[in-house]
Amino acid sequence: MNMNMENSSIWDNFSSSKRNIYSLYIFLFFFILSMFAEILSNDKPLVMSINEEIYFPIIIDYKEKNFGGYFDTEADYKDSFMQELIAKDNNWAIFPINPNSYNTINLDNPSPNPAPPSEYNYLGTDDRGRDVLARLIYGFRLSVIFAFVLTIIGVIIGIFFGAIQGYFAGRTDLFLQRFIEIWSSMPELYLLIIFSSLFEPSISLLIILLSLFGWIGLADYVRAEFLKGRNMDYVIAARTMGLTNYQIIIRHILPNSMISVITFLPFRISGAILILTSLDFLGLGVPPDTPSLGELLSQGKENIEAWWLSLSTFFVLVGTLLLLIFIGEGLRESMDTRSK
Numbered sequence: 001m002n003m004n005m006e007n008s009s010i011w012d013n014f015s016s017s018k019r020n021i022y023s024l025y026i027f028l029f030f031f032i033l034s035m036f037a038e039i040l041s042n043d044k045p046l047v048m049s050i051n052e053e054i055y056f057p058i059i060i061d062y063k064e065k066n067f068g069g070y071f072d073t074e075a076d077y078k079d080s081f082m083q084e085l086i087a088k089d090n091n092w093a094i095f096p097i098n099p100n101s102y103n104t105i106n107l108d109n110p111s112p113n114p115a116p117p118s119e120y121n122y123l124g125t126d127d128r129g130r131d132v133l134a135r136l137i138y139g140f141r142l143s144v145i146f147a148f149v150l151t152i153i154g155v156i157i158g159i160f161f162g163a164i165q166g167y168f169a170g171r172t173d174l175f176l177q178r179f180i181e182i183w184s185s186m187p188e189l190y191l192l193i194i195f196s197s198l199f200e201p202s203i204s205l206l207i208i209l210l211s212l213f214g215w216i217g218l219a220d221y222v223r224a225e226f227l228k229g230r231n232m233d234y235v236i237a238a239r240t241m242g243l244t245n246y247q248i249i250i251r252h253i254l255p256n257s258m259i260s261v262i263t264f265l266p267f268r269i270s271g272a273i274l275i276l277t278s279l280d281f282l283g284l285g286v287p288p289d290t291p292s293l294g295e296l297l298s299q300g301k302e303n304i305e306a307w308w309l310s311l312s313t314f315f316v317l318v319g320t321l322l323l324l325i326f327i328g329e330g331l332r333e334s335m336d337t338r339s340k
Contacts, residue, residue, distance in 0.1 A: 297317075
């Protein structure tokens with residue numbers, strides 16, 4: 001009951017600020033929207049009717065032979081053969097709002113690449129003729145999901161080590177502190193460069209490498225909370241009642257130590273997005289064909305005259321980071337007992 005009242009109080013404090021609630025809703029709106037990127041931006045029709053038969057290319061891959069073509073490969077719905085077939089009487093197709101995917105190359109663009117915005121590419125194309133709007137949508141989704149996964153892994157590892165250090169203290173805390181000092185002194189960027197040259201770049205490899213160091217900062221906050229809570233009266237009472245260390249940590253100390261964890265989550269998510277963007281900008285992140293905000297910024301640097309590359313990516317990146325920072329500040333203020 002008290003926990004429900006406390007959660008209600010936190011939400012009331014958070015929602016009392018329009019900046020907080022608008023930032024949360026706007027971020028959730030765009031993130032949920034990006035989860036349907038294949039429906040919003042794709043070079044395949046959502047549904048089409050050919051010779052009175054219904055097809056769903058967005059779900060099923062059809063070969064060109066299925067429509068009377070010559071090739072045994074997946075149909076290219078922007079090819080002249082498919083366009084003429086769709087234009088015939090009684091045939092129709094419904095395309096997404098942006099009829100381009102992140103890897104769709106505009107071969108019929110009259111302007112050299114990178115081409116400025118047009119009726120076919122709403123935010124122009126990059127230096128390979130790919131649609132910028134589609135790569136922004138897919139890149140934003142990838143960045144946020146990457147940040148969520150990296151943050152969750154870092155929180156789990158950070159809570160584990162911080163709880164052990166703070167609860168048992170003594171030699172356990174001393175040993176783990178020396179280990180963390182040695183581990184944090186390792187050159188993370190150099191390790192990323194070495195491993196990126198040894199292994200094929202991938203999202204999973206990047207998450208593993210960054211997770212090795214992403215938990216250290218959070219572990220310090222959890223450790224401090226456990227050092228403070230281990231000698232509280234309710235913890236001493238729990239020990240006298242015969243509760244195990246695991247039960248005391250999970251039931252009593254950890255729930256009261258989650259404020260520092262929760263308030264830092266938006267900042268850690270924004271930091272993870274910035275790390276991925278920076279690594280992609282340097283060419284050390286995701287594979288080259290993967291839609292990425294950092295890769296678009298790198299193209300903008302190489303093509304200064306193509307303002308649509310850097311400017312559109314800048315607004316997406318800065319807008320996302322600002323929303324997350326506003327959410328984080330709102331959480332911190334709503335959970336600050338000194339403000340109540």
